[in-house]
Amino acid sequence: MTFDPWSFLDRQGLTVNLFCRVGPHKSCESSGWTGLRTLLHIRLVLLVSGLILMPLFAAQAQTAGQDEEDEVEIVYTLRASTEGALEIDNLDGQKLETELLPGVEVAFDEGIRFTAKGRFRYDAFDELEPGSPSQDTTSPESRRLRFNSNSEAELREFFFEVPTDFAYFVVGKQQTVWGQSDGLKVLDVVNPQDFREFILDDFEDSRIPLWTVKAEIPLGDVLAELVWIPDTTYNDIPEPDAAYAFTSPSFVPVPVPGTRFVLDDPDRPDNPISDSDIGLRLSAFVDGWDLSFNYLYAYDDTEIPFQNRDSFPTVVIEPEFRRTHLIGGTFSNAFGDFVVRGEAALSTNRYFITDNPNDDDGIEESPNFNYVLGLDWYGMRDTLISGQLFQDIIVDNTEGVTRDRTETTITLLARRSFLNDRLALEMQWLQGLNIGDGLVRPKVQYDFTDSVTVWGGADVFYGGARGLFGQFDGESRLVLGVALTL
Amino acid sequence: MLFRQNLRVLALALPCLAVLTAEHMGVARADALPEGRSVAENVNARDDGQYVSRQLVMQLIDSGGSTRERTTRSFRTYDGEDKKIAIYFEQPRNVRDTAFLTFDYAEAGEQDDQWLYLPALRKVRRISGSDRGDYFMGTDFTYDDMKLDGKIAIGDYAFQSVGRDTADGIPCLLLEATPQTDSVAQELGYSRTVSCIDEEIWIARRTEYWDTQGNRLKTLHVRDIAQVSGIWTPQLLVMENHKTGHKTVFRISDVVYKDEMDRDVFSQAAIRRGL
Numbered sequence: 193m194t195f196d197p198w199s200f201l202d203r204q205g206l207t208v209n210l211f212c213r214v215g216p217h218k219s220c221e222s223s224g225w226t227g228l229r230t231l232l233h234i235r236l237v238l239l240v241s242g243l244i245l246m247p248l249f250a251a252q253a254q255t256a257g258q259d260e261e262d263e264v265e266i267v268y269t270l271r272a273s274t275e276g277a278l279e280i281d282n283l284d285g286q287k288l289e290t291e292l293l294p295g296v297e298v299a300f301d302e303g304i305r306f307t308a309k310g311r312f313r314y315d316a317f318d319e320l321e322p323g324s325p326s327q328d329t330t331s332p333e334s335r336r337l338r339f340n341s342n343s344e345a346e347l348r349e350f351f352f353e354v355p356t357d358f359a360y361f362v363v364g365k366q367q368t369v370w371g372q373s374d375g376l377k378v379l380d381v382v383n384p385q386d387f388r389e390f391i392l393d394d395f396e397d398s399r400i401p402l403w404t405v406k407a408e409i410p411l412g413d414v415l416a417e418l419v420w421i422p423d424t425t426y427n428d429i430p431e432p433d434a435a436y437a438f439t440s441p442s443f444v445p446v447p448v449p450g451t452r453f454v455l456d457d458p459d460r461p462d463n464p465i466s467d468s469d470i471g472l473r474l475s476a477f478v479d480g481w482d483l484s485f486n487y488l489y490a491y492d493d494t495e496i497p498f499q500n501r502d503s504f505p506t507v508v509i510e511p512e513f514r515r516t517h518l519i520g521g522t523f524s525n526a527f528g529d530f531v532v533r534g535e536a537a538l539s540t541n542r543y544f545i546t547d548n549p550n551d552d553d554g555i556e557e558s559p560n561f562n563y564v565l566g567l568d569w570y571g572m573r574d575t576l577i578s579g580q581l582f583q584d585i586i587v588d589n590t591e592g593v594t595r596d597r598t599e600t601t602i603t604l605l606a607r608r609s610f611l612n613d614r615l616a617l618e619m620q621w622l623q624g625l626n627i628g629d630g631l632v633r634p635k636v637q638y639d640f641t642d643s644v645t646v647w648g649g650a651d652v653f654y655g656g657a658r659g660l661f662g663q664f665d666g667e668s669r670l671v672l673g674v675a676l677t678l
Numbered sequence: 679m680l681f682r683q684n685l686r687v688l689a690l691a692l693p694c695l696a697v698l699t700a701e702h703m704g705v706a707r708a709d710a711l712p713e714g715r716s717v718a719e720n721v722n723a724r725d726d727g728q729y730v731s732r733q734l735v736m737q738l739i740d741s742g743g744s745t746r747e748r749t750t751r752s753f754r755t756y757d758g759e760d761k762k763i764a765i766y767f768e769q770p771r772n773v774r775d776t777a778f779l780t781f782d783y784a785e786a787g788e789q790d791d792q793w794l795y796l797p798a799l800r801k802v803r804r805i806s807g808s809d810r811g812d813y814f815m816g817t818d819f820t821y822d823d824m825k826l827d828g829k830i831a832i833g834d835y836a837f838q839s840v841g842r843d844t845a846d847g848i849p850c851l852l853l854e855a856t857p858q859t860d861s862v863a864q865e866l867g868y869s870r871t872v873s874c875i876d877e878e879i880w881i882a883r884r885t886e887y888w889d890t891q892g893n894r895l896k897t898l899h900v901r902d903i904a905q906v907s908g909i910w911t912p913q914l915l916v917m918e919n920h921k922t923g924h925k926t927v928f929r930i931s932d933v934v935y936k937d938e939m940d941r942d943v944f945s946q947a948a949i950r951r952g953l
Contacts, residue, residue, distance in 0.1 A: 269771050303941075353951070360951070369800040396798055408947060415947055477946070480791060482804055524804040526789065531804050570806035573867070574813065612738055612924050613816030642746050642770035677771040 269295040269309075275673035279666070280652070286435055286669050287389075288316040293348070302355070309349040318342050319435045320388045329384075329426040329458055329495060333403060334365070348401055360408040365401045368419055370473060370486055372522045372533045373564040375603050375622055376582050379486055379520050379535050382419065382471060384493040386428040390436040390664060392633075392651050400425055413478075419471035419488075422464035426513055427493040440663040442595035445497050445545050445554055451505040458495045458511035467491065481525045486537070488518040496543040499554035507554075516541040529571035536563035538587075548592025558588035574613075578605040600625040601660075614639045618649075622661065629655020629662030635671075648672045714837030717853050717875055718830045724880040726828070727909050727935035729755040734765070734930055738816055741923030748773060748815070751953055753943045754827060759784035762944040763825060766953050767815075777949035778815075780807070782825045786833050790825065795949040802946045811867030818896060818917040818926040822866060828881065828900070828912065830855070834862050835871075843874055845883035846901060850874035853882075863890050879903065879910045894920050907935040 271293040277286040295309035315321075318341050327335045336346040351364025371379035375391070384400045391398070402423040409416045430437045438444050447453045461467035469490035476483050495511035502508075520537030542560035562584040569577045582601040586593065602625065607618040616637045623630040635649035649671050655662030736748040749769035755762050761782040767773045775797040782790050790807035810822035822831070835855035843852050855871045857863035869890050873882035881903060889895040897920065902913040915928040942948050 269774070271771070360947075367800060372801070394798065396800060475946075477791075482946070526791065526804060526806045526808075528789070529806055529808050531806055533804065568806070570809045570812070573811065609816075612740065612813065612818070612922075614740075639746075639772070641744075642772060645772065 263299075263301060265299040267297045267299075269293075269297070270678045271675060272678075273673060273675035275671060277651075277669040277671045280650070280668040280670060281666055285317045286319050286667070290314045295349070303353075304355070305353040307349050307351055307353070308347075311346045311348050312343070313346075314343040316342065321430065322433050325428075325431055327428070329428060329460055330400070331403075331423050331425045331460075331462070331464075334400065334423055334425045351404075358409065362404070362406040362408075365403050365423075366406070367396075367399050367401050368404060368406060368421075368471075369399070370484075370522075372524055372535045373566060373580060373582070374578065374605060375580070375620065376564070376601060378537050378562050378564050378582070379518075379522065381493065381518070381537075382421070382469075382488060382490075384425055384427045387436060387438075388428065388430055388434065390667075400428065414474050414476045417471075417473040417475070419469075419473075421469040421471075421490070424461050424464065424467050424491070426460065426491065426495065429495070435667055436664060438663065440658050440660065441545065441547070442658065442660070443545070443663075445499060445509065446547070446594075447507065448547075448549065451507050454506055454508045456500075456508050456510045459513070461491055461513055481523055484522045486518070486520045486522070490515065490518065492516050492539070492542065496555055497545065501552075514541060514543060529569055531566075531568040531570070533566045533568070534564060536561070542586075544586060544590060544593045544595065546590065546592035547594055551592060556588075556590035556593050558586045558590050561585045561587055572608075574610070575608040576605070577607075579603065596626045598626075599660075624655065624659050624661055627656045627659035627662060629653070629659030629665075631661045643677050644674070645677070646672075646674045711839035711841070711851070714839045714853055714855075715832070717839060717851060717877075718832050718835075718837050718855070720877075720880045721875060721882065722829050722832065725909055727907070729753075729936045729939055731932075731934045731936070732930050733932040734928055736815075736817055737927040737929070739925045739927065746770075746816070753939075755939060755944060761825070761827075763827070764943045764949060765824075766943075766949070768953070773815075775952050776815075777952065779944060779946065779949050780821075780825055781944075792821075793946055793949065795946075800950075802950050808865065810865055818919045818924055819928075820867060823898075823917075830873075834858060834866065840872070845874040845876070846899070848876055848883060850876045850883055868895070876903075881910060881912065889921070896920065906933045909935055 272291070273293075274288070274290045276288045278284070279286050290313070292312040293309060294312075295307070298306040300306070323341050324338055330336075336344045338344045347365060349365055349367075351362055351366045354361040354363070368382040369380055370382055371377065373380070377385075377395075380395070380399075383402055385395075386393070386398045386400055389398070402421050402425055404423065405420045407418045409418065445453070469488065471486070471488040471490070473487075474485045491513040492515070493513075495513055497509045497511050500508040500510050517540040518537055519540075520535060522533070522535040524531060524533035539560045541557060543555050543557055546554055546556045548556075562582070564580050564582045566578060566580040580603040582603070584599045584601075586595075586597045589597075602623050604621045605618070607616065609616045618633075618635045618637070620633040620635075621630065622632075630653075632652045632654075633649060635647060637645060637647040639645050650669065651671065652668045653661050653664040653666075654668075655665065657663050657665065731751070731753050734750045734752045736750065738746040738748070747770070748767055750765050750767050752765045753763070761784070763778075763780050763782065765778045767776040775795070777795040778792070779795075780790055780792045792805045792807045793802050794805050795802045810825075811820050813819070814821050814824045835857055838854045838856075839851060840854045841852045843850060851874070853873045853875050855873070857866060857868065857870075863869050867889060868887050869892055870888040872886045874884040875881070876883050881900060882898075883900050883903075885898040885900075886894070887896040887898070897918045899916040899918075900912045900914075901916070903910055904913060905911065911930070911933050913930045913933075915930070917926045917928075919925065943953070
């Protein structure tokens with residue numbers, strides 16, 4: 193049986209709704225609601241202007257510019273998909289989700305381009321984000337527009353690309369993707385992640401786009417990518433009643449007998465200037481090696497559950513975000529049928545939950561080093577077999593930390609295509625070596641036409657409840673989906 | 679002594695004269711077939727431009743007649759003897775923004791460098807350059823077929839001229855190519871090819887492929903060959919796979935030859951950004 197530490201709060205008679213978090217500071221019915229609604233309307237206007245007005249503007253520009261032989265190309269895209277998931281244990285529905293992803297891409301003269309994409313989502317079961325999630329780790333500018341507990345809309349992308357003589361600028365709401373690894377992340381941390389389906393959703397969908405200014409500057413054979421992110425949005429962690437709520441003591445504090453926890457609002461940094469993130473990536477192709485150096489000065493996207501014990505035995509969880517310097521790099525090269533690749537990152541300040549009763553705030557600080565080594569094998573026709581080794585190491589010798597100092601995960605991916613790429617079979621396996629928990633993901637996908645794709649598969653968790661994967665042992669599921677792409 | 683020297687000169691000159699006369703008169707005889715390797719070298723010496731940009735529409739037709747279609751923009755340039763190829767997928771939507779980049783090195787033994795940009799991952803992925811016999815993006819062309827772009831990998835094969843034939847009514851020379859080693863054959867997926875080379879323009883108008891078990895595998899038909907900017911340019915390629923019944927049709931249009939690129943399309947940053 194899985195122990196849910198958050199249920200303790202309910203047993204104490206405290207209604208914990210992370211949308212309207214218990215705490216002395218805020219309420220969802222506060223006077224700030226009017227301002228929030230205004231912001232929601234602003235985002236809706238942005239969405240409409242992006243998807244409708246910009247193409248119209250572009251069409252006008254096209255008409256106006258015909259005499260000068262200016263060319264404006266407009267491409268509309270739409271992807272409609274439905275995916276259902278049944279929990280294997282009890283055959284209860286976990287989700288029945290329909291998504292519409294309309295988009296427009298406008299190519300102006302001189303290489304300037306505009307891209308806007310939206311996402312409308314309706315989930316009939318409402319198990320992944322029950323009710324109305326607070327979005328209190330998301331900046332107002334990036335929040336989703338919730339219509340009700342089942343449906344929402346989100347502006348996923350809204351950016352301009354402007355090539356100049358000295359740099360290639362990308363400005364607007366976008367995703368910035370670093371790193372070489374599959375399945376788990378080391379350097380792909382520029383954008384925060386929505387964990388509503390843990391790591392089961394495609395990263396393309398779970399990565400939270402941010403308002404970003406990016407400049408790619410060629411410096412000889414090196415490409416420098418500078419990133420400035422004034423968008424103070426962080427990981428979206430599922431609330432305690434959600435299907436994929438974290439329960440492992442490695443990720444959430446567990447109250448000791450005789451104490452009770454009260455959860456405060458997270459103290460989200462909100463100054464777009466002083467709280468902004470900056471990053472630099474230098475990448476080059478040298479003697480067959482793809483190399484990159486990465487640096488990010490940013491708030492760690494995971495909230496830190498500091499404990500305030502001033503009112504002991506009541507312990508107030510006061511989540512905060514702290515900055516860290518992340519320094520890392522990647523490499524890859526091909527040798528015969530093999531591709532070797534890797535990435536590593538050292539974060540100067542990371543925070544870990546401790547169960548040391550003498551600790552003031554229940555948190556230990558240490559540098560954190562993690563890396564991945566990957567080996568891809570292409571030795572069989574139309575087949576990829578890929579293995580990876582991940583290690584996540586707490587550098588300092590901290591006391592009472594609820595996770596192992598070194599955590600190791602191995603992954604294996606096998607994928608083969610048939611029938612001229614119409615049919616694809618895939619098996620992904622992630623195995624935690626510390627606790628022996630894991631995740632197995634078989635999948636089959638078939639393209640009926642260029643527009644219609646169907647897929648089916650399973651996401652099977654196993655292992656102890658303390659593990660990253662084992663905590664979702666009861667959430668294993670069968671998945672079936674269909675997508676129409678126009 | 680002088681008589682003997684004259685005889686020796688005559689003995690050397692007569693066969694050469696005979697060959698020259700036969701070729702001049704257009705006489706086709708098996709023993710007058712040109713040496714295979716020189717034919718392959720002539721094919722490779724054909725001018726195909728320093729830099730070319732073209733639209734490539736790929737039709738993938740299965741044995742039941744069901745057709746899928748991909749529209750791409752492809753680019754090829756030479757960097758000395760080395761070749762760079764970039765293919766950007768524009769349609770349909772489910773493969774839009776996918777892009778392929780390869781650096782094909784001329785030096786024997788040096789493995790090609792290849793990358794694939796997958797929009798679903800938003801990452802440029804390094805892929806093995808040894809997967810030459812894998813089929814490219816669901817087509818009946820292998821990665822190696824795509825990179826060669828009508829040229830011949832001379833180091834991989836032993837060549838022999840084996841006769842004459844016609845392709846689409848046009849006379850051509852039959853050039854047989856056999857992989858140098860079993861491992862090369864396994865890598866390419868072919869145990870033998872026979873190309874019908876049009877000696878007027880040094881383009882293979884038809885090529886037959888046999889798999890590593892010696893079974894007839896594929897036939898490539900090269901049609902609609904026209905001059906663009908003075909360069910002979912195939913505009914229709916049909917590859918029939920006899921084992922699967924699948925067929926791939928490449929329609930090439932909007933061909934532009936240039937001496938220099940006006941933008942960078944052959945870099946990882948370029949395939950990530952798209953066209």
